[in-house]
Amino acid sequence: MFSYILRRLLAAIPIALGVSMVCFALVYLAPGDPIQTLLPPDADAETVDRLKRLYGLDRPLPIQYLSWLARVAVGDFGRSIATGRPVAEEIRRSLGNTVLLASVSVLIAFSIAFVMGTIAGRRAGSWIDRIVTGIAVLGVSLPNYWLGIVLVIIFAVELMALPASGMAGERFDPTSWEHLQFLVLPVFTLSMIPVGIIARTTRSAVSEVMNQEFIVTLRANGLPEWRVLRHALKNALPPVLAVMGLQFGTLMGGSILVETVFAWPGSGYLLSKAILTRDIPVLQGTILVLALIFVATNLIVDLFQSTLDPRIRRG
Protein backbone atom coordinates (compact mmCIF):
# COMPACT_ATOMS: atom_id res chain seq x y z
CA MET A 1 0.00 0.00 0.00
CA PHE A 2 2.72 2.44 1.04
CA SER A 3 4.66 1.95 -2.18
CA TYR A 4 1.47 2.47 -4.14
CA ILE A 5 0.81 5.81 -2.41
CA LEU A 6 4.40 6.85 -3.08
CA ARG A 7 4.10 5.91 -6.77
CA ARG A 8 0.89 7.90 -7.20
CA LEU A 9 2.41 10.89 -5.44
CA LEU A 10 5.46 10.78 -7.68
CA ALA A 11 3.25 10.45 -10.76
CA ALA A 12 1.38 13.61 -9.75
CA ILE A 13 4.56 15.73 -9.74
CA PRO A 14 5.09 15.87 -13.54
CA ILE A 15 1.38 16.66 -13.95
CA ALA A 16 1.63 19.52 -11.47
CA LEU A 17 4.74 20.82 -13.27
CA GLY A 18 2.92 20.58 -16.61
CA VAL A 19 0.01 22.53 -15.13
CA SER A 20 2.40 25.23 -13.94
CA MET A 21 3.93 25.43 -17.44
CA VAL A 22 0.49 25.92 -19.01
CA CYS A 23 -0.28 28.67 -16.47
CA PHE A 24 3.08 30.31 -17.12
CA ALA A 25 2.40 30.20 -20.86
CA LEU A 26 -0.96 31.97 -20.39
CA VAL A 27 0.84 35.31 -20.13
CA TYR A 28 2.35 34.75 -23.57
CA LEU A 29 -1.05 33.94 -25.06
CA ALA A 30 -2.16 37.46 -24.23
CA PRO A 31 -2.08 39.75 -27.26
CA GLY A 32 0.83 42.17 -27.28
CA ASP A 33 3.79 42.50 -24.93
CA PRO A 34 3.10 41.96 -21.23
CA ILE A 35 5.01 45.19 -20.62
CA GLN A 36 2.64 47.21 -22.77
CA THR A 37 -0.24 46.50 -20.40
CA LEU A 38 1.76 48.17 -17.60
CA LEU A 39 2.91 51.26 -19.47
CA PRO A 40 1.14 54.11 -21.22
CA PRO A 41 1.14 53.68 -25.01
CA ASP A 42 3.56 56.62 -25.53
CA ALA A 43 6.31 55.22 -23.27
CA ASP A 44 9.78 55.57 -24.85
CA ALA A 45 12.00 52.61 -25.73
CA GLU A 46 14.36 53.22 -22.79
CA THR A 47 11.58 52.93 -20.21
CA VAL A 48 10.34 49.76 -21.90
CA ASP A 49 13.85 48.28 -21.74
CA ARG A 50 14.32 49.22 -18.11
CA LEU A 51 11.00 47.69 -17.10
CA LYS A 52 11.77 44.55 -19.11
CA ARG A 53 15.02 44.12 -17.21
CA LEU A 54 13.23 44.83 -13.94
CA TYR A 55 10.68 42.08 -14.57
CA GLY A 56 13.33 39.77 -16.04
CA LEU A 57 11.57 39.66 -19.39
CA ASP A 58 14.88 40.09 -21.26
CA ARG A 59 16.09 36.68 -20.08
CA PRO A 60 15.50 33.41 -21.98
CA LEU A 61 12.11 31.74 -21.46
CA PRO A 62 13.26 28.64 -19.48
CA ILE A 63 15.08 30.90 -16.99
CA GLN A 64 11.99 33.10 -16.70
CA TYR A 65 9.87 30.02 -16.06
CA LEU A 66 12.19 28.69 -13.37
CA SER A 67 12.39 31.99 -11.52
CA TRP A 68 8.61 32.35 -11.77
CA LEU A 69 8.23 28.81 -10.42
CA ALA A 70 10.60 29.55 -7.55
CA ARG A 71 8.53 32.59 -6.57
CA VAL A 72 5.21 30.74 -6.94
CA ALA A 73 6.52 27.87 -4.80
CA VAL A 74 6.84 30.25 -1.84
CA GLY A 75 3.42 31.78 -2.50
CA ASP A 76 4.49 34.91 -4.38
CA PHE A 77 2.13 35.35 -7.35
CA GLY A 78 2.97 38.98 -7.98
CA ARG A 79 0.64 41.94 -7.58
CA SER A 80 -2.78 42.56 -9.05
CA ILE A 81 -2.73 45.17 -11.81
CA ALA A 82 -6.24 46.33 -10.87
CA THR A 83 -5.92 46.67 -7.08
CA GLY A 84 -2.16 46.63 -6.48
CA ARG A 85 -2.63 44.07 -3.70
CA PRO A 86 -0.61 40.81 -3.71
CA VAL A 87 -2.37 38.17 -5.81
CA ALA A 88 -1.80 35.55 -3.08
CA GLU A 89 -3.80 37.65 -0.63
CA GLU A 90 -6.68 38.07 -3.11
CA ILE A 91 -6.77 34.33 -3.72
CA ARG A 92 -6.60 33.50 -0.02
CA ARG A 93 -9.52 35.79 0.75
CA SER A 94 -11.74 34.31 -1.96
CA LEU A 95 -10.78 30.64 -1.93
CA GLY A 96 -12.56 29.87 1.35
CA ASN A 97 -15.87 31.10 -0.04
CA THR A 98 -15.53 28.83 -3.07
CA VAL A 99 -14.57 25.84 -0.90
CA LEU A 100 -17.70 26.52 1.17
CA LEU A 101 -19.94 26.80 -1.90
CA ALA A 102 -18.47 23.76 -3.67
CA SER A 103 -18.43 21.45 -0.64
CA VAL A 104 -22.00 22.25 0.45
CA SER A 105 -23.18 21.84 -3.16
CA VAL A 106 -21.47 18.48 -3.58
CA LEU A 107 -22.77 17.14 -0.24
CA ILE A 108 -26.34 18.19 -1.03
CA ALA A 109 -26.04 16.83 -4.56
CA PHE A 110 -24.78 13.53 -3.17
CA SER A 111 -27.66 13.17 -0.68
CA ILE A 112 -30.28 13.83 -3.36
CA ALA A 113 -28.64 11.92 -6.19
CA PHE A 114 -27.73 8.84 -4.16
CA VAL A 115 -31.36 8.31 -3.18
CA MET A 116 -32.54 9.01 -6.75
CA GLY A 117 -29.96 6.70 -8.30
CA THR A 118 -30.64 3.88 -5.82
CA ILE A 119 -34.38 3.98 -6.51
CA ALA A 120 -33.73 4.00 -10.26
CA GLY A 121 -31.02 1.34 -10.17
CA ARG A 122 -33.14 -1.12 -8.19
CA ARG A 123 -35.81 -1.03 -10.87
CA ALA A 124 -33.82 -0.48 -14.05
CA GLY A 125 -36.18 0.01 -16.99
CA SER A 126 -39.23 0.97 -14.94
CA TRP A 127 -41.08 4.28 -15.25
CA ILE A 128 -39.42 5.65 -12.11
CA ASP A 129 -36.04 4.80 -13.63
CA ARG A 130 -37.01 6.76 -16.75
CA ILE A 131 -37.99 9.78 -14.66
CA VAL A 132 -34.72 9.71 -12.69
CA THR A 133 -32.68 9.27 -15.88
CA GLY A 134 -34.63 12.18 -17.40
CA ILE A 135 -33.85 14.42 -14.42
CA ALA A 136 -30.19 13.36 -14.63
CA VAL A 137 -30.02 14.30 -18.33
CA LEU A 138 -31.72 17.61 -17.55
CA GLY A 139 -29.20 18.26 -14.78
CA VAL A 140 -26.20 17.92 -17.08
CA SER A 141 -27.91 19.72 -20.00
CA LEU A 142 -28.94 22.79 -18.03
CA PRO A 143 -26.77 25.84 -18.54
CA ASN A 144 -26.39 26.46 -14.81
CA TYR A 145 -25.72 30.20 -15.24
CA TRP A 146 -29.17 30.42 -16.83
CA LEU A 147 -30.78 28.36 -14.05
CA GLY A 148 -29.23 30.83 -11.60
CA ILE A 149 -30.85 33.77 -13.39
CA VAL A 150 -34.23 32.01 -13.49
CA LEU A 151 -34.00 31.23 -9.75
CA VAL A 152 -33.14 34.88 -9.04
CA ILE A 153 -36.18 35.94 -11.09
CA ILE A 154 -38.46 33.57 -9.17
CA PHE A 155 -37.15 33.77 -5.60
CA ALA A 156 -35.56 37.20 -5.42
CA VAL A 157 -37.51 39.35 -7.89
CA GLU A 158 -41.00 37.84 -7.81
CA LEU A 159 -41.28 36.22 -4.35
CA MET A 160 -38.65 38.41 -2.65
CA ALA A 161 -37.89 35.44 -0.38
CA LEU A 162 -34.14 35.18 -0.87
CA PRO A 163 -31.31 37.59 -1.64
CA ALA A 164 -30.36 37.84 -5.34
CA SER A 165 -26.61 38.03 -4.91
CA GLY A 166 -23.63 38.65 -2.69
CA MET A 167 -22.82 37.52 0.82
CA ALA A 168 -23.71 38.80 4.29
CA GLY A 169 -20.25 39.70 5.53
CA GLU A 170 -16.57 38.95 5.48
CA ARG A 171 -16.80 36.05 7.93
CA PHE A 172 -19.35 33.34 7.21
CA ASP A 173 -21.44 32.29 10.21
CA PRO A 174 -23.20 28.96 9.54
CA THR A 175 -25.53 29.33 12.51
CA SER A 176 -27.34 32.47 11.37
CA TRP A 177 -30.00 32.51 8.67
CA GLU A 178 -28.83 36.01 7.86
CA HIS A 179 -25.69 34.40 6.43
CA LEU A 180 -27.13 31.08 5.27
CA GLN A 181 -29.83 32.59 3.06
CA PHE A 182 -27.19 33.87 0.63
CA LEU A 183 -26.02 30.31 0.14
CA VAL A 184 -29.38 28.78 -0.87
CA LEU A 185 -29.70 29.83 -4.52
CA PRO A 186 -26.00 29.44 -5.48
CA VAL A 187 -25.85 25.99 -3.86
CA PHE A 188 -29.01 24.81 -5.58
CA THR A 189 -27.75 26.10 -8.94
CA LEU A 190 -24.29 24.65 -8.57
CA SER A 191 -25.55 21.24 -7.43
CA MET A 192 -27.59 20.58 -10.61
CA ILE A 193 -24.71 19.13 -12.66
CA PRO A 194 -23.34 16.93 -9.84
CA VAL A 195 -26.88 15.69 -9.14
CA GLY A 196 -27.13 14.52 -12.76
CA ILE A 197 -23.69 12.92 -12.81
CA ILE A 198 -23.89 11.28 -9.35
CA ALA A 199 -27.43 9.98 -10.00
CA ARG A 200 -26.26 8.36 -13.24
CA THR A 201 -23.25 6.75 -11.56
CA THR A 202 -25.32 5.50 -8.61
CA ARG A 203 -27.98 4.11 -10.93
CA SER A 204 -25.53 2.07 -12.99
CA ALA A 205 -23.54 0.93 -9.91
CA VAL A 206 -26.66 -0.18 -8.03
CA SER A 207 -28.24 -1.91 -11.03
CA GLU A 208 -24.96 -3.74 -11.68
CA VAL A 209 -24.65 -4.92 -8.08
CA MET A 210 -28.31 -5.96 -7.94
CA ASN A 211 -27.69 -8.35 -10.85
CA GLN A 212 -24.82 -10.12 -9.09
CA GLU A 213 -25.15 -13.61 -7.73
CA PHE A 214 -24.55 -12.78 -4.08
CA ILE A 215 -27.76 -10.73 -4.09
CA VAL A 216 -29.69 -13.80 -5.27
CA THR A 217 -28.02 -15.80 -2.49
CA LEU A 218 -28.97 -13.23 0.14
CA ARG A 219 -32.55 -13.22 -1.08
CA ALA A 220 -32.62 -17.03 -1.20
CA ASN A 221 -31.44 -17.07 2.41
CA GLY A 222 -34.57 -15.15 3.24
CA LEU A 223 -32.98 -11.80 4.16
CA PRO A 224 -35.47 -8.92 4.29
CA GLU A 225 -35.23 -6.64 1.25
CA TRP A 226 -33.85 -3.66 3.22
CA ARG A 227 -30.92 -5.76 4.42
CA VAL A 228 -30.29 -7.01 0.90
CA LEU A 229 -30.23 -3.38 -0.19
CA ARG A 230 -27.75 -2.55 2.56
CA HIS A 231 -25.36 -5.15 1.20
CA ALA A 232 -25.89 -3.89 -2.33
CA LEU A 233 -25.29 -0.25 -1.40
CA LYS A 234 -22.09 -1.10 0.44
CA ASN A 235 -20.79 -2.50 -2.84
CA ALA A 236 -22.15 0.30 -4.99
CA LEU A 237 -20.77 3.10 -2.81
CA PRO A 238 -17.04 3.28 -3.74
CA PRO A 239 -17.46 4.38 -7.40
CA VAL A 240 -20.15 6.87 -6.35
CA LEU A 241 -17.91 8.38 -3.66
CA ALA A 242 -15.12 8.63 -6.21
CA VAL A 243 -17.33 10.53 -8.64
CA MET A 244 -18.45 12.78 -5.80
CA GLY A 245 -14.85 13.61 -4.96
CA LEU A 246 -14.03 14.38 -8.58
CA GLN A 247 -17.10 16.61 -8.79
CA PHE A 248 -15.82 18.65 -5.85
CA GLY A 249 -12.64 19.40 -7.79
CA THR A 250 -14.63 20.22 -10.91
CA LEU A 251 -16.91 22.60 -9.01
CA MET A 252 -13.93 24.36 -7.38
CA GLY A 253 -12.69 25.30 -10.83
CA GLY A 254 -16.03 25.38 -12.61
CA SER A 255 -18.03 27.61 -10.31
CA ILE A 256 -16.93 30.75 -12.17
CA LEU A 257 -20.22 31.15 -14.08
CA VAL A 258 -22.45 30.57 -11.06
CA GLU A 259 -20.31 32.83 -8.85
CA THR A 260 -20.56 35.54 -11.50
CA VAL A 261 -24.36 35.26 -11.63
CA PHE A 262 -24.69 35.52 -7.85
CA ALA A 263 -21.72 37.86 -7.29
CA TRP A 264 -20.49 35.25 -4.79
CA PRO A 265 -17.11 36.56 -3.57
CA GLY A 266 -15.16 33.38 -4.36
CA SER A 267 -12.23 32.53 -6.59
CA GLY A 268 -14.47 32.17 -9.67
CA TYR A 269 -15.81 35.70 -9.21
CA LEU A 270 -12.26 36.93 -8.70
CA LEU A 271 -11.32 35.26 -11.98
CA SER A 272 -14.28 36.73 -13.80
CA LYS A 273 -13.38 40.24 -12.57
CA ALA A 274 -9.74 39.65 -13.56
CA ILE A 275 -10.86 38.79 -17.09
CA LEU A 276 -12.91 41.98 -17.42
CA THR A 277 -10.01 44.16 -16.23
CA ARG A 278 -7.40 42.06 -18.10
CA ASP A 279 -5.61 41.53 -14.80
CA ILE A 280 -3.23 38.80 -16.02
CA PRO A 281 -1.35 38.16 -12.72
CA VAL A 282 -4.64 37.46 -10.91
CA LEU A 283 -5.86 35.32 -13.83
CA GLN A 284 -2.65 33.30 -13.85
CA GLY A 285 -2.45 32.83 -10.08
CA THR A 286 -6.09 31.88 -9.59
CA ILE A 287 -6.05 29.38 -12.44
CA LEU A 288 -2.85 27.79 -11.15
CA VAL A 289 -4.24 27.40 -7.63
CA LEU A 290 -7.60 26.02 -8.84
CA ALA A 291 -5.94 23.56 -11.24
CA LEU A 292 -3.56 22.34 -8.51
CA ILE A 293 -6.53 21.84 -6.18
CA PHE A 294 -8.15 19.80 -8.98
CA VAL A 295 -4.99 17.67 -9.34
CA ALA A 296 -4.82 17.17 -5.57
CA THR A 297 -8.50 16.15 -5.32
CA ASN A 298 -8.06 13.64 -8.14
CA LEU A 299 -5.03 12.20 -6.34
CA ILE A 300 -6.85 11.96 -2.99
CA VAL A 301 -9.87 10.33 -4.65
CA ASP A 302 -7.59 7.83 -6.37
CA LEU A 303 -5.79 6.91 -3.13
CA PHE A 304 -9.04 6.75 -1.18
CA GLN A 305 -10.64 4.53 -3.78
CA SER A 306 -7.71 2.13 -3.91
CA THR A 307 -7.87 1.81 -0.12
CA LEU A 308 -11.53 0.84 -0.36
CA ASP A 309 -11.06 -1.45 -3.32
CA PRO A 310 -7.47 -2.68 -3.92
CA ARG A 311 -8.48 -4.25 -7.27
CA ILE A 312 -8.54 -0.91 -9.07
CA ARG A 313 -4.95 0.10 -8.32
CA ARG A 314 -3.32 1.49 -11.40
CA GLY A 315 0.15 0.38 -12.36
Place this chain on the structure above:
Amino acid sequence: MSTAISDTTPPALAELAGPAQRGYWGTVGYRLRYDPVTLFFITILVLVILAAIFSPWLAPNDPYQESIIRRLKPPGYRGHILGTDELGRDMLSRLLYGGRITLTMGILPVLVATLIGGGLGVIAGFAGGFVNALIMRIMDVFYAFPSVLLAVAISGAMGGGAVNGMIALTLVFIPPLCRVAETATTQVRNLDFVDAARATGAPVRLVLWHHVLGNVLGPVLIYASSLISVGIILASGLSFLGLGVKPPEPDWGLMLNALRQAIYVSPLAAAMPGIAILITSVSMNMASDGLRAAMDVRS
Protein backbone atom coordinates in the same frame (compact mmCIF):
# COMPACT_ATOMS: atom_id res chain seq x y z
CA MET B 1 -16.87 -1.99 -40.22
CA SER B 2 -19.63 -3.46 -42.37
CA THR B 3 -17.25 -3.69 -45.30
CA ALA B 4 -14.66 -5.39 -43.14
CA ILE B 5 -17.13 -8.13 -42.33
CA SER B 6 -18.43 -8.63 -45.87
CA ASP B 7 -14.92 -8.70 -47.27
CA THR B 8 -13.79 -11.54 -45.07
CA THR B 9 -17.00 -13.54 -44.68
CA PRO B 10 -17.70 -16.11 -47.40
CA PRO B 11 -21.16 -15.63 -49.00
CA ALA B 12 -22.45 -18.98 -47.76
CA LEU B 13 -21.65 -18.08 -44.16
CA ALA B 14 -23.38 -14.73 -44.47
CA GLU B 15 -26.59 -16.50 -45.50
CA LEU B 16 -26.32 -18.85 -42.55
CA ALA B 17 -26.32 -15.88 -40.17
CA GLY B 18 -30.08 -15.48 -40.64
CA PRO B 19 -32.57 -13.65 -42.77
CA ALA B 20 -32.15 -10.21 -41.17
CA GLN B 21 -28.90 -9.23 -42.94
CA ARG B 22 -28.69 -5.50 -42.62
CA GLY B 23 -25.08 -4.66 -42.05
CA TYR B 24 -23.92 -2.43 -39.21
CA TRP B 25 -25.38 0.93 -40.24
CA GLY B 26 -28.55 -0.80 -41.39
CA THR B 27 -29.00 -2.22 -37.88
CA VAL B 28 -28.36 1.18 -36.32
CA GLY B 29 -30.97 2.77 -38.61
CA TYR B 30 -33.43 -0.03 -37.91
CA ARG B 31 -33.04 0.39 -34.14
CA LEU B 32 -33.39 4.16 -34.34
CA ARG B 33 -36.61 3.86 -36.33
CA TYR B 34 -38.20 2.01 -33.41
CA ASP B 35 -36.98 4.44 -30.73
CA PRO B 36 -39.64 7.20 -30.61
CA VAL B 37 -37.91 9.18 -27.82
CA THR B 38 -34.65 9.48 -29.74
CA LEU B 39 -36.50 10.24 -32.97
CA PHE B 40 -38.41 13.02 -31.22
CA PHE B 41 -35.23 14.70 -29.96
CA ILE B 42 -33.45 14.24 -33.29
CA THR B 43 -36.41 15.99 -34.96
CA ILE B 44 -36.18 18.92 -32.55
CA LEU B 45 -32.44 19.12 -33.12
CA VAL B 46 -32.91 19.16 -36.90
CA LEU B 47 -35.55 21.90 -36.53
CA VAL B 48 -33.20 24.02 -34.36
CA ILE B 49 -30.39 23.62 -36.89
CA LEU B 50 -32.68 24.39 -39.85
CA ALA B 51 -34.04 27.46 -38.03
CA ALA B 52 -30.49 28.70 -37.53
CA ILE B 53 -29.47 28.03 -41.15
CA PHE B 54 -32.56 29.67 -42.64
CA SER B 55 -32.76 32.51 -40.11
CA PRO B 56 -32.43 35.26 -42.81
CA TRP B 57 -35.64 33.97 -44.39
CA LEU B 58 -37.45 33.07 -41.15
CA ALA B 59 -36.67 36.13 -39.03
CA PRO B 60 -39.52 38.66 -39.10
CA ASN B 61 -37.24 41.64 -38.38
CA ASP B 62 -33.68 42.86 -38.73
CA PRO B 63 -31.88 41.49 -35.63
CA TYR B 64 -29.70 44.63 -35.42
CA GLN B 65 -32.51 47.20 -35.79
CA GLU B 66 -32.63 49.12 -32.51
CA SER B 67 -35.46 51.29 -31.27
CA ILE B 68 -35.29 53.51 -28.19
CA ILE B 69 -39.06 53.64 -27.74
CA ARG B 70 -39.58 49.89 -28.11
CA ARG B 71 -37.21 48.62 -25.43
CA LEU B 72 -38.10 45.49 -23.41
CA LYS B 73 -41.62 45.15 -24.74
CA PRO B 74 -43.59 42.01 -23.86
CA PRO B 75 -44.27 39.20 -26.38
CA GLY B 76 -46.87 40.12 -29.00
CA TYR B 77 -46.11 43.86 -28.90
CA ARG B 78 -46.69 45.34 -32.40
CA GLY B 79 -45.71 42.28 -34.35
CA HIS B 80 -42.74 41.39 -32.13
CA ILE B 81 -43.83 37.79 -31.47
CA LEU B 82 -41.42 37.30 -28.55
CA GLY B 83 -41.14 40.98 -27.62
CA THR B 84 -38.00 43.12 -27.76
CA ASP B 85 -34.66 43.22 -25.94
CA GLU B 86 -32.90 45.95 -23.95
CA LEU B 87 -32.13 47.96 -27.11
CA GLY B 88 -35.54 47.48 -28.72
CA ARG B 89 -34.40 44.74 -31.10
CA ASP B 90 -36.77 41.92 -32.07
CA MET B 91 -36.21 38.93 -29.74
CA LEU B 92 -37.39 36.23 -32.14
CA SER B 93 -35.11 37.45 -34.92
CA ARG B 94 -32.16 37.64 -32.54
CA LEU B 95 -32.82 34.16 -31.18
CA LEU B 96 -32.98 32.76 -34.74
CA TYR B 97 -29.80 34.52 -35.85
CA GLY B 98 -28.20 33.76 -32.47
CA GLY B 99 -28.56 30.05 -33.18
CA ARG B 100 -26.12 30.42 -36.08
CA ILE B 101 -23.32 31.79 -33.92
CA THR B 102 -24.01 29.69 -30.81
CA LEU B 103 -24.33 26.42 -32.73
CA THR B 104 -21.21 27.16 -34.77
CA MET B 105 -19.25 28.00 -31.63
CA GLY B 106 -20.46 24.79 -29.98
CA ILE B 107 -20.14 22.37 -32.89
CA LEU B 108 -17.07 23.52 -34.84
CA PRO B 109 -14.59 23.05 -31.93
CA VAL B 110 -15.92 19.50 -31.40
CA LEU B 111 -15.42 18.68 -35.09
CA VAL B 112 -11.88 20.07 -35.19
CA ALA B 113 -11.03 18.41 -31.86
CA THR B 114 -12.39 15.08 -33.16
CA LEU B 115 -9.99 15.27 -36.12
CA ILE B 116 -6.97 16.38 -34.07
CA GLY B 117 -7.67 14.51 -30.82
CA GLY B 118 -8.95 11.40 -32.57
CA GLY B 119 -5.95 11.42 -34.91
CA LEU B 120 -3.47 11.82 -32.07
CA GLY B 121 -5.23 9.07 -30.12
CA VAL B 122 -5.07 6.62 -33.04
CA ILE B 123 -1.40 7.44 -33.57
CA ALA B 124 -0.67 7.01 -29.84
CA GLY B 125 -2.60 3.75 -29.60
CA PHE B 126 -1.20 2.26 -32.80
CA ALA B 127 2.41 3.32 -32.29
CA GLY B 128 2.51 2.46 -28.57
CA GLY B 129 5.72 2.79 -26.58
CA PHE B 130 7.46 6.15 -26.48
CA VAL B 131 5.12 7.94 -28.90
CA ASN B 132 2.13 6.82 -26.84
CA ALA B 133 3.74 7.97 -23.58
CA LEU B 134 4.68 11.34 -25.07
CA ILE B 135 1.23 12.12 -26.46
CA MET B 136 -0.74 10.78 -23.52
CA ARG B 137 1.36 12.50 -20.82
CA ILE B 138 0.85 15.84 -22.59
CA MET B 139 -2.88 15.11 -22.65
CA ASP B 140 -2.77 14.31 -18.91
CA VAL B 141 -1.60 17.85 -18.21
CA PHE B 142 -4.60 19.36 -20.00
CA TYR B 143 -6.79 16.80 -18.27
CA ALA B 144 -5.65 18.30 -14.98
CA PHE B 145 -7.83 21.37 -15.59
CA PRO B 146 -11.60 21.39 -15.08
CA SER B 147 -13.02 22.02 -18.57
CA VAL B 148 -14.72 25.33 -17.72
CA LEU B 149 -11.53 26.61 -16.12
CA LEU B 150 -9.34 25.66 -19.09
CA ALA B 151 -11.73 27.29 -21.56
CA VAL B 152 -11.88 30.46 -19.46
CA ALA B 153 -8.10 30.48 -18.91
CA ILE B 154 -7.16 30.20 -22.58
CA SER B 155 -9.80 32.51 -24.02
CA GLY B 156 -9.35 34.93 -21.11
CA ALA B 157 -5.61 35.15 -21.68
CA MET B 158 -6.07 35.50 -25.45
CA GLY B 159 -8.41 38.41 -24.91
CA GLY B 160 -11.79 36.94 -25.79
CA GLY B 161 -13.60 37.03 -29.10
CA ALA B 162 -15.46 34.34 -31.03
CA VAL B 163 -12.41 32.87 -32.78
CA ASN B 164 -10.31 32.74 -29.58
CA GLY B 165 -13.26 31.16 -27.80
CA MET B 166 -13.45 28.44 -30.44
CA ILE B 167 -9.69 27.83 -30.23
CA ALA B 168 -10.02 27.51 -26.44
CA LEU B 169 -12.91 25.05 -26.73
CA THR B 170 -11.01 23.00 -29.30
CA LEU B 171 -8.09 22.70 -26.88
CA VAL B 172 -10.52 21.68 -24.13
CA PHE B 173 -12.00 18.87 -26.22
CA ILE B 174 -8.80 17.41 -27.72
CA PRO B 175 -7.61 15.51 -24.57
CA PRO B 176 -10.83 13.56 -23.83
CA LEU B 177 -11.29 12.64 -27.51
CA CYS B 178 -7.66 11.62 -27.72
CA ARG B 179 -8.09 9.37 -24.70
CA VAL B 180 -11.20 7.67 -26.13
CA ALA B 181 -9.46 7.09 -29.49
CA GLU B 182 -6.29 5.84 -27.78
CA THR B 183 -8.19 3.33 -25.63
CA ALA B 184 -10.19 2.02 -28.59
CA THR B 185 -7.09 1.78 -30.81
CA THR B 186 -5.03 -0.03 -28.16
CA GLN B 187 -7.83 -2.56 -27.72
CA VAL B 188 -8.18 -3.19 -31.47
CA ARG B 189 -4.46 -3.32 -32.11
CA ASN B 190 -4.05 -6.27 -29.76
CA LEU B 191 -6.80 -8.30 -31.43
CA ASP B 192 -5.92 -11.30 -33.58
CA PHE B 193 -7.46 -10.05 -36.81
CA VAL B 194 -5.10 -7.06 -36.84
CA ASP B 195 -2.13 -9.38 -36.33
CA ALA B 196 -3.52 -11.60 -39.08
CA ALA B 197 -3.80 -8.68 -41.49
CA ARG B 198 -0.25 -7.58 -40.71
CA ALA B 199 1.05 -11.15 -40.99
CA THR B 200 -0.39 -11.41 -44.51
CA GLY B 201 1.72 -8.39 -45.41
CA ALA B 202 -0.96 -5.68 -45.45
CA PRO B 203 0.71 -2.24 -45.42
CA VAL B 204 0.37 -0.25 -42.19
CA ARG B 205 -1.66 2.38 -44.01
CA LEU B 206 -4.26 -0.23 -45.03
CA VAL B 207 -4.42 -1.82 -41.57
CA LEU B 208 -4.91 1.61 -39.98
CA TRP B 209 -7.59 2.64 -42.44
CA HIS B 210 -9.45 -0.62 -42.75
CA HIS B 211 -9.07 -2.57 -39.53
CA VAL B 212 -8.33 0.05 -36.90
CA LEU B 213 -10.30 3.10 -38.01
CA GLY B 214 -13.40 1.03 -38.73
CA ASN B 215 -13.50 -0.02 -35.09
CA VAL B 216 -12.35 3.23 -33.52
CA LEU B 217 -14.67 5.56 -35.42
CA GLY B 218 -17.82 4.33 -33.64
CA PRO B 219 -16.83 5.09 -30.02
CA VAL B 220 -15.09 8.33 -31.02
CA LEU B 221 -18.13 9.63 -32.91
CA ILE B 222 -20.52 8.70 -30.10
CA TYR B 223 -18.29 10.45 -27.60
CA ALA B 224 -17.93 13.50 -29.86
CA SER B 225 -21.71 13.74 -30.24
CA SER B 226 -22.06 13.84 -26.46
CA LEU B 227 -19.54 16.70 -26.34
CA ILE B 228 -21.57 18.97 -28.64
CA SER B 229 -24.04 19.74 -25.87
CA VAL B 230 -21.14 20.58 -23.55
CA GLY B 231 -19.69 22.70 -26.35
CA ILE B 232 -22.86 24.73 -26.74
CA ILE B 233 -23.18 25.29 -22.98
CA LEU B 234 -19.49 26.24 -22.65
CA ALA B 235 -19.55 28.51 -25.73
CA SER B 236 -22.60 30.35 -24.41
CA GLY B 237 -20.91 30.46 -21.01
CA LEU B 238 -17.85 32.16 -22.50
CA SER B 239 -20.04 34.73 -24.25
CA PHE B 240 -21.94 35.15 -20.99
CA LEU B 241 -18.67 36.05 -19.24
CA GLY B 242 -17.86 38.50 -22.03
CA LEU B 243 -15.18 36.24 -23.49
CA GLY B 244 -16.92 34.98 -26.61
CA VAL B 245 -18.89 36.85 -29.22
CA LYS B 246 -18.79 40.65 -28.98
CA PRO B 247 -21.89 42.89 -29.12
CA PRO B 248 -23.96 43.63 -31.15
CA GLU B 249 -23.77 40.10 -32.62
CA PRO B 250 -26.75 38.01 -31.57
CA ASP B 251 -25.55 35.04 -29.50
CA TRP B 252 -27.57 33.16 -26.89
CA GLY B 253 -24.95 33.48 -24.15
CA LEU B 254 -24.32 37.15 -24.84
CA MET B 255 -28.07 37.87 -24.96
CA LEU B 256 -28.41 36.15 -21.59
CA ASN B 257 -25.69 38.37 -20.19
CA ALA B 258 -27.21 41.60 -21.57
CA LEU B 259 -30.78 40.75 -20.57
CA ARG B 260 -29.67 39.74 -17.07
CA GLN B 261 -29.63 43.45 -16.24
CA ALA B 262 -33.31 43.62 -17.19
CA ILE B 263 -34.73 40.90 -14.94
CA TYR B 264 -36.71 43.43 -12.92
CA VAL B 265 -38.38 44.90 -16.04
CA SER B 266 -38.78 41.94 -18.32
CA PRO B 267 -38.00 38.61 -16.60
CA LEU B 268 -39.37 36.57 -19.50
CA ALA B 269 -36.96 38.12 -21.99
CA ALA B 270 -34.07 37.32 -19.64
CA ALA B 271 -35.11 33.66 -19.52
CA MET B 272 -35.61 33.18 -23.29
CA PRO B 273 -32.02 32.76 -24.58
CA GLY B 274 -31.43 30.17 -21.87
CA ILE B 275 -34.50 28.22 -22.98
CA ALA B 276 -32.99 28.08 -26.47
CA ILE B 277 -29.70 26.75 -25.05
CA LEU B 278 -31.57 24.27 -22.84
CA ILE B 279 -33.74 22.87 -25.67
CA THR B 280 -30.70 22.42 -27.90
CA SER B 281 -28.51 20.79 -25.25
CA VAL B 282 -31.23 18.45 -23.92
CA SER B 283 -32.07 17.33 -27.50
CA MET B 284 -28.39 16.84 -28.27
CA ASN B 285 -27.83 14.76 -25.12
CA MET B 286 -30.91 12.62 -25.66
CA ALA B 287 -30.11 12.10 -29.35
CA SER B 288 -26.54 11.18 -28.44
CA ASP B 289 -27.73 8.70 -25.77
CA GLY B 290 -30.12 7.10 -28.26
CA LEU B 291 -27.39 6.88 -30.86
CA ARG B 292 -25.05 5.28 -28.33
CA ALA B 293 -27.67 2.62 -27.53
CA ALA B 294 -28.38 1.99 -31.22
CA MET B 295 -24.69 1.72 -32.10
CA ASP B 296 -23.88 -0.66 -29.25
CA VAL B 297 -23.48 -3.92 -31.18
CA ARG B 298 -23.19 -6.01 -28.05
CA SER B 299 -26.77 -5.39 -26.91
